[in-house]
Amino acid sequence: MNTSTIDRYTLKHYTRLIISFFGSLLVLTVYQYATLYFKGVVDVIFGTSFFIALVHQMGYSSLVGVLLAFPFNFWENLRPRYGFNLVFVVLLLLLMIEAMLISYFCTALVPLGSDLLGYSFEDIQTTIANSGGISWVLPLGFIGIVGMFFGLYKVSSKHYHHINKMYPFTIILISMFIATLFIEGKPIDHNKTQYLALNLYDSSTEDTSYNSDVEYPLIKSKPIPNVLGEYFQLKDSKPNIVFIMVEGLGRDFVGEGAEYGGFTPFLDSLTTKSLYWENCLSNTGRTFGVLPSLLGSLPFGKSGFMELEKYPNKLTLFSILKNNGYHTSFYQGTNSSFDNVDRFLSSENVDFVLDKSGFGKNYQMQAEDAAGASWGYPDKELFKKSMSLPREAEQPRMEVYMTISTHEPFIPPKKDFYEAKVAQLLSKRDYDRKTKKVIEKNDNVFATLLYADDALKYVLEAYRQQPNYDNTIFIITGDHRLIPIPQRNNLSRFHVPLIMFSPLLKQTKKISAVNSHFDVTPTLLALLEANYELKMPKKVAWMGDALDMSEEFRSKKHIPLMRNKNELKEFVDGEKLYSDGSVYELDENMDLSSAFGGSKSEAKLKAFKSMNAYVTNKDKIIPDSLAIFSVKKEKFTDSEIIWINSVYNGQNFDKVYMIARELAFEREYEKSLLLSRYILSEAPSHIDTKILTGRVNVWMGNYDKSIEILKDCIKMNPNYIDSYSALFDVYFWSERPKEAMELIDQVERNSSSAHEIKDKIERARRQAQKKGIAASLKKKNRSDT
Numbered sequence: 001m002n003t004s005t006i007d008r009y010t011l012k013h014y015t016r017l018i019i020s021f022f023g024s025l026l027v028l029t030v031y032q033y034a035t036l037y038f039k040g041v042v043d044v045i046f047g048t049s050f051f052i053a054l055v056h057q058m059g060y061s062s063l064v065g066v067l068l069a070f071p072f073n074f075w076e077n078l079r080p081r082y083g084f085n086l087v088f089v090v091l092l093l094l095l096m097i098e099a100m101l102i103s104y105f106c107t108a109l110v111p112l113g114s115d116l117l118g119y120s121f122e123d124i125q126t127t128i129a130n131s132g133g134i135s136w137v138l139p140l141g142f143i144g145i146v147g148m149f150f151g152l153y154k155v156s157s158k159h160y161h162h163i164n165k166m167y168p169f170t171i172i173l174i175s176m177f178i179a180t181l182f183i184e185g186k187p188i189d190h191n192k193t194q195y196l197a198l199n200l201y202d203s204s205t206e207d208t209s210y211n212s213d214v215e216y217p218l219i220k221s222k223p224i225p226n227v228l229g230e231y232f233q234l235k236d237s238k239p240n241i242v243f244i245m246v247e248g249l250g251r252d253f254v255g256e257g258a259e260y261g262g263f264t265p266f267l268d269s270l271t272t273k274s275l276y277w278e279n280c281l282s283n284t285g286r287t288f289g290v291l292p293s294l295l296g297s298l299p300f301g302k303s304g305f306m307e308l309e310k311y312p313n314k315l316t317l318f319s320i321l322k323n324n325g326y327h328t329s330f331y332q333g334t335n336s337s338f339d340n341v342d343r344f345l346s347s348e349n350v351d352f353v354l355d356k357s358g359f360g361k362n363y364q365m366q367a368e369d370a371a372g373a374s375w376g377y378p379d380k381e382l383f384k385k386s387m388s389l390p391r392e393a394e395q396p397r398m399e400v401y402m403t404i405s406t407h408e409p410f411i412p413p414k415k416d417f418y419e420a421k422v423a424q425l426l427s428k429r430d431y432d433r434k435t436k437k438v439i440e441k442n443d444n445v446f447a448t449l450l451y452a453d454d455a456l457k458y459v460l461e462a463y464r465q466q467p468n469y470d471n472t473i474f475i476i477t478g479d480h481r482l483i484p485i486p487q488r489n490n491l492s493r494f495h496v497p498l499i500m501f502s503p504l505l506k507q508t509k510k511i512s513a514v515n516s517h518f519d520v521t522p523t524l525l526a527l528l529e530a531n532y533e534l535k536m537p538k539k540v541a542w543m544g545d546a547l548d549m550s551e552e553f554r555s556k557k558h559i560p561l562m563r564n565k566n567e568l569k570e571f572v573d574g575e576k577l578y579s580d581g582s583v584y585e586l587d588e589n590m591d592l593s594s595a596f597g598g599s600k601s602e603a604k605l606k607a608f609k610s611m612n613a614y615v616t617n618k619d620k621i622i623p624d625s626l627a628i629f630s631v632k633k634e635k636f637t638d639s640e641i642i643w644i645n646s647v648y649n650g651q652n653f654d655k656v657y658m659i660a661r662e663l664a665f666e667r668e669y670e671k672s673l674l675l676s677r678y679i680l681s682e683a684p685s686h687i688d689t690k691i692l693t694g695r696v697n698v699w700m701g702n703y704d705k706s707i708e709i710l711k712d713c714i715k716m717n718p719n720y721i722d723s724y725s726a727l728f729d730v731y732f733w734s735e736r737p738k739e740a741m742e743l744i745d746q747v748e749r750n751s752s753s754a755h756e757i758k759d760k761i762e763r764a765r766r767q768a769q770k771k772g773i774a775a776s777l778k779k780k781n782r783s784d785t
Contacts, residue, residue: 009072009076009080009081009083009084011073013084014069014072014083014084014087016153017084017087017088017091017153018061018064018065018068018091019152020091020149020152020153021061021064021065021091021094021095021149022057022058022061023152024095024145024148024149024152025057025060025061025095025098025191026054026057027148028095028098028099028102029050029053029054029057030045030050031099031102032053032102032105032106032188033045033046033049033050033053035106036106036188038441039106039438039441039442039484039486040434040437040438040440040441040442040486041109041438041486042188043434049188049189052189053188053189053190056189056190056191056194057191059191060191060193060194063194064091064094068087068090068091071083071086071087072084072086072087091149092145092146092149094193095145095149096142096145097193098191098192098193099142099145101192101193101195101196102192104192105187105188105192107408107483107484108483108484109483109484109486109487110187110285110483110493110563110564111187111190111192111195111196111199112192112196113195113196113199113200113564113566113567199567206609208609208610208612208613208614209610210610210611210613210614211610212611212614215620216541216615216620216621216622216623217611217614217615217620218299218541218542218543218611218615218621218622219539219540219541219622220539220540220541220542223526224522224523224525224526224540224542224545224546225526225546226526226527226529226530226546227523227526227546227547227549228275228500228523228524228526228527228547229527229530229531230506231275231505231506231507231509232473232502232504232505232506232527233504233505233506234504234527234531235471235504237396237468237471238324238325238326238396238528238532239396239471239472239473239502239504239528240396240397240398240399240468240471240472240473241317241321241326241396241397241398241399241472241473241475241524242397242398242399242400242401242463242472242473242474242475243294243295243398243399243400243401243475243476243477244401244403244456244459244474244475244476244477245290245291245294245400245401245402245403245477245478245479246403246406246452246456246476246477246478246479247287247402247403247404247405247406247407247452247478247479248406248407248478248479248480248481248482248483249264249267249406249452249476249477249478249479249481249482249496249497250478250480250481250482250485250492250493250495250496250497251278251279251280251478251481251495251496251497251590252481252485252487252488252492252495253449253482254267254268254271254497255267255268255271255276255278255497256268256271256278256510257589259435259488260435260438260439260446260485261429262425262429263422263425263446263449263450263453264449264450264452264453265453266453266454266456266457266460267453267456267476267497267499270460270476270499270501271497271499271510272508273501273505273508274499274500274501274502274505274508275499275500275501275505275508275509275511276497276498276499276500276508276509276510276511277497277498277499277511277513277515277547278497278510278511278512279495279511279512279513279514279515279553279555279590280477280495280496280497280498280514280515280516280517281491281494281495281496281514281515281516281517281559281561281572282477282478282479282480282481282494282496282516282517283300283494283516283517283518283543283559283560283561283562284300284304284479284480284494284561284562284563285480285483285493285494285561285562285563285564286479286480286564286565287339287402287479287480288303288304288306288307288339288565289304289305289306289479289562290402290479290480290517291306291341291344291400291402292304292305292306292316292344293516293517293518293543294477294517294520294521295316295317295318295400295520295521296314296315296316296317296318296521297517297518297519297520297521297522297542297543297544298314298316298543298621299543299611299612299615299616299621300560300562300568300612300616301612301613301616301617302566302613302616303565303566304339304562304565305344305616306339306340306341306343306344307339307340307565308616310619311344311347312615312616312618312619312620312621313619313621313622313623313624313626313627314541314621314622314627315537315540315541315622315626315627315628316348316521317398317521317524317525318345318348318349318350318398318400319348319349319628319629320525320534320536320537320628321396321398322348322349322350322351322398322628323535323628324532324534324535325395325396326395326396326397326398327351327352327392327395327396327397327398328348328349328350328351328352328397328398328399329350329351329352329353329354329397329398329399329400330345330350330352330353330354330399330400330401330402331354331382331385331386331399331400331401331402332354332355332356332376332382332401332402332403332404333355333356333359333366333375333376333377333378333379333381333382333403333404334355334356334375334376334377334402334404335355335356335357335376335685336353336355336356336685337683337685337686341402342355342683342684342685343682343683343684346684347629348629349629352389353685353716354385354386354389355376355685356375356376356377357685357687357716357717357719357720358385358716358717358718358719359377359381359385359719360385360718360719360750360751360752361719361750361751361752363377363381363384363385364377364378364381364413365377365378365381366378366404366405366411366413367411367413367415375404375407376404377404378404378405378412378413378451378455379403379404379405379451379452379455379456380413380451380454380455380458380459382401382403382404382455383401383455383458383459383462384458386399386401386459387459387462387463387465387466391466391467392467393467393468396468401459402479403452403455405448405451405452405455406445406448406449406452406482408484410444410445410447410448411444411448412447412448412450412451412452413451414451415444415447418447418448418450418451419443419444419447421447421450422439422443422446422447422450423443425446426439426440438485438486442484442485445482445484445485449482456476460474460501469503470503470504471503471504472502472503472504473500473501473502473504473524474499474500474501474502475498475499475500475520475524476497476498476499476501477496477497477498477499477517477520478496478497479496480493480494480496481493481494481495481496488591489584489591489592490570490577490579490580490584490592491570491572491577491579491584491586491590491592492590493563494561494570495590498515498517498520509549509551510551511547511548511549511550511551512550512551512552512553512554512588513548513549513550513552513553513554513555513556514548514553514554514555514556514557514559514572514586515547515548515557516544516557516559516572517544518542518543518544518545518559519544519545519546519547519548519557520544520547521542521544522540522542522544522545522546523546523547525540526546537622537626537628538626539622539626540622540626541621541622541626543560544557545557553587553588554575555572555574555575555586556574557572557574558571558572558573558574558604559571559572560572560605560608560612568605568608568609568612571601571602571604571605571608572586573600573601573604576595576597576601577592578601578602578604578605581602582594583595583596583597583601634677634678634680634681636674636678640674643671643674644674644675644678647659647675648675648678653679653682653683653686653689654688656675656678656679657676657679657686657688657689657692659675660672660675660676660679660689660692661692663675664692664695664696664699667699669696669699669700672692672696673693673696673697676689676690676692676693676696677693680693685716687713687716687717687720687722687723688722690709690712690713690716691709691710691713691722691723691726693709694706694707694709694710694713694726694727694730695726695729697709698726698729698730698733698734703730703733703734706730707727707730707731710723710726710727710730711727713726714727714746714750718746718750718751719750719751719752719753720751721747721751721753721754721756721757724743724746724747724751724754724757725756725757725760727743728740728743728757728760728761728763728764729760731743731764732760732763732764732767735767737764737767737768737770737771738768738771740764740767740768741764741765741768743764744761744764744765747761
């Protein structure tokens with residue numbers, strides 16, 4: 001008897017697997033719609049959309065069934081059970097991927113597409129960790145999927161009619177798949193794995209070839225008009241400029257007529273005392289694009305400007321104002337290496353950067369989520385830290401803040417207090433049923449909005465005590481709209497308030513014309529240039545133009561909108577919005593209605609994509625002659641690059657740092673410094689690498705160079721104890737007890753971890769006593785007091 005024939009799995013078993021696969025997808029679809037229903041996003045679970053989704057899941061199952069039928073048959077004929085086990089594992093993996101993508105969709109309310117390629121593995125890890133993390137729910141979910149799939153397979157045997165031949169079954173599957181191609185669906189209806197695969201394919205094969213005789217297409221041929229001049233009474237000295245970019249601050253939460261009004265009372269009041277653009281658009285649907293768009297009016301590149309491997313020559317508000325005597329600074333409570341913020345700021349020679357690493361022991365980090373992760377410091381702590389820093393009264397300042405509290409996992413300080421305020425607002429205000437349901441289901445999100453609003457009130461009041469408050473212009477806007485809260489339409493994600501408040505304002509105004517972040521930098525520079533002698537480039541290159549100041553609603557601009565990294569699918573073309581193949585008409589409430597004539601808008605978007613790729617890839621934004629700060633890029637010889645690539649295989653920079661450290665321990669100092677130089681060229685805020693370069697220099701006998709590097713590390717991050725530890729060693733080996741004693745005061749004042757190096761502190765004191773330094777320092781301190 002041939003046991004292989006007996007043991008071989010047949011088409012019957014394969015068909016049962018595909019049926020079980022579809023059944024599991026059906027359960028996941030129910031999970032998706034139930035989750036969205038209880039979040040207040042959809043009105044019903046089993047509506048028309050659900051059944052369209054069901055048809056698409058059926059088509060996806062059919063496609064998978066056709067593709068896997070041949071390897072199943074091949075391996076079963078070659079070796080019994082191999083084909084069955086292979087298909088079983090593949091289907092399980094596909095189910096797990098679909099489950100994760102559905103969970104992402106239920107959180108972000110947009111499916112994951114080619115934007116996946118725009119994030120580094122480290123960024124993805126950071127986002128997951130700080131947005132709830134991978135908790136016990138995930139492995140439990142995977143166990144549930146395995147159990148569901150296996151259980152459905154067992155149950156299917158009772159209701160299965162044997163199909164003897166492969167040929168008719170294949171025809172059935174292909175017919176089912178083709179049928180789904182004629183049923184239009186939206187992202188909510190699509191199988192999320194299929195959507196991701198098609199999106200990645202479209203993005204990688206898109207033609208962005210550029211044909212034009214214009215070498216620098218972004219250079220402006222006409223000067224930007226000074227539309228703000230009549231609203232400001234400027235002083236003789238240049239004004240301070242303060243930007244506050246609030247995470248997730250959408251127009252739906254701010255100002256008169258806000259759909260979810262009442263949760264930003266301070267900002268609501270501020271809109272009536274300011275120039276207030278109620279219909280401003282962020283140019284990207286995520287934070288990655290706000291700095292280049294708002295402060296540089298820069299194109300996107302493929303995955304966002306800050307993701308470009310090599311920055312082209314550019315002009316930004318940072319560089320132009322710094323070149324005109326401004327002190328430039330940037331403040332955030334999170335890690336500045338995320339989204340390459342540190343690299344972008346470094347390319348603009350920003351004078352001072354504060355991030356998560358530089359707060360010190362007197363500030364409280366955001367509470368950890370269930371997975372034990374925290375983004376960093378909440379908004380009010382960020383503002384308190386900033387207010388504690390010295391400011392020169394004689395020098396104008398450009399200060400930029402990026403907040404984080406209104407980001408997942410939405411854990412504000414005094415959480416219970418703010419959630420109680422949400423409940424109080426719900427009881428007092430007359431929200432419609434759907435809006436009320438959304439607020440109730442997302443009370444932590446709205447509690448965080450209340451906290452962020454209080455933090456903004458604090459910082460605006462605190463600025464009154466700062467030098468030249470009466471000569472300061474504040475610009476407050478959102479980087480994009482809060483993603484977890486249901487959106488009215490495809491434009492809502494980009495719809496943010498733009499508030500320009502200043503003691504210098506002569507009059508206030510609410511502006512209803514459609515504008516974008518691209519227009520802010522050109523408009524501010526036109527105001528300054530009209531009133532002061534600025535050193536300006538002869539020509540500028542901006543994506544935007546002057547802000548439209550019309551009180552009446554109108555939409556005259558052409559505005560590209562990048563939904564996610566790698567996803568440039570929206571384009572505002574006057575009063576029309578082109579969005580991923582569909583065309584809509586904009587009205588005065590920024591609501592959308594279906595429209596015709598989208599071919600011209602689609603052509604404009606395609607032309608922009610080609611130009612966008614050309615200027616960023618070919619360094620054709622501005623010529624070298626117009627650049628204020630040429631982009632400083634570390635230069636490596638061909639042999640150095642080959643060696644770097646031989647030891648650096650795409651790992652994250654923490655792992656590369658460990659390689660550089662091992663090289664230093666092996667006394668391969670030159671190689672260690674070379675690898676460290678490479679790391680810092682790509683991640684300027686990687687402080688461990690910078691400390692390593694300080695240590696290697698002292699081991700090579702370069703004491704002064706080492707001290708310079710380590711002092712800069714302390715300035716960058718006054719709380720990080722490793723910088724002090726290394727500098728104590730340098731002072732000890734170079735016999736500089738006086739400097740070491742001064743460092744003791746500094747570390748005890750700034751670092752919460754001074755106890756970790758108490759042996760080095762005591763060693764410094766003993767050395768100082770031997771040299772008679774300690775007594776003289778105490779005597780000096782007494783005389784100073």
